[in-house]
Amino acid sequence: MKKTCFITVRIIVALVPLLLAACSTNVVVSGDYPSALTKPLPYHVGLVLNNSFTQYTFKSEEEQDVTMALGQSQSKLFDRVFTDIFANKSRLQTVTKQTATTPNPIDLMIVPSVEEVQLAMPFETRLNVFEVWIKYNVQVFNGDGEPIADWLMSAYGKTQTRFLKSEEAALNQATTSALRDAGVRLIVGFKHIPEIRDWIEHQQKEQQQKNKVMAQNGDPS
């Protein structure tokens, strides 16, 4: 009798975590992002993806437990996008001041971070769609390590329907779609940020002046 009770308790103890896990949604976001069809800017960019970005996990405990690991997928997207929109790209650990002796100096340094993630699930909205909003803060520094722009950028993605899909698959699809939208905003909008536009204009003027001086000195290059 005592042995039967012991076995029953052990089974219950083993089943409780399983039942609790069944009530929560865990997603590791995975998606592929295509190359951008765009003319790269002629600068060397340094991308700083710190641990809080590369291992970012969104957790929600409102009504339903949702855990969404999107760090790897968003790192993949940012890596892809900045490779495509600049002529040269390097990964950096931190924002560092470029000295005159630095070989192949970096012109701009980018530090993205996640400001906010919001989910809308069918049980909340009564709609057959999953929606995801991601708000990023893209900080931009010049070669001297001085901040030149602080761009708050939001992206949105949704699934068409929840039918025939698990919650995990639907959330993965909605998040991938939001990340794809973030890519659109970066590719189309980055060079139109007023501070970045001014910086590019300034660089172009400096380059023109350099070319003029070189032409006056009779330098053929």
Place this chain on the structure above:
Amino acid sequence: MKGFYCSQIFTRTLFPILFPITCLAAVFLTGCSTSTIIDEYKVTDTHLDLHQGEQVVIMGRRHAGEYETEPDFINCIGGRLANGGQLNVMPEQEFLDSFYPWFEPRVAPLKLKRMSRMLEDPMIAERIKSLGIRYMVWVDGNTETTDKSGTFSCAVGPGGGGCFGFASWDKASIYEAIVWDLKQLDEKGRVKVETKGSSYMLAVGAPIPFIAQVQSDACEGIGNRLKGFFLEGAPAESTTPASVPKRDSERMLDHRGMIKS
């Protein structure tokens, strides 16, 4: 004597069971048929040129917040238009990836004027040329449930389970396809399709669904008409009068795709 006995079994036992089932099946099968109205406009009655190596791409509109054109529906039209390899149709996702980010919902051109401005970018124009994209068909619309009624419930017990009840729902598909010629930068025509249908679920023990194929009928209607833009002898040619330009050619299709007229 034996024959008389058999006919008595039939009239007394089997007939009372089979007759209502047959009647119900007949009612539901006619009930779950769909009706389709197609409105077509063509700029010219000649077939659209599509040379060797040129292809068509079919794209869904997804810029509106409240709905988006279903990717499955776009694939369905693409399949119909490809017609077993007669037309080269580029899959939507492949096109979106090749031109990323220029045809994503946030920035996709809504009008031809914007498209022509986009083609001024040499990178986009070169990619269009290298892939041989001649026509772009934009499909806008969706399928939604317009009405629901009835209820049924299922239960499972130690001795078995079963369902009981009746439910019905109506679905409506409204789509419009616009054909753009990327070489001449003009619109070649439009096809609008409206399909409606009712579905039923009868549950006496096991649930028996009678589903109206609303979206697939809309796909068939729009796909066949679009095929008529490019191919000779396609269904659109045989069902519409050859006047230029054409409008308001309406046909009713039942759930098997037969023309009711």
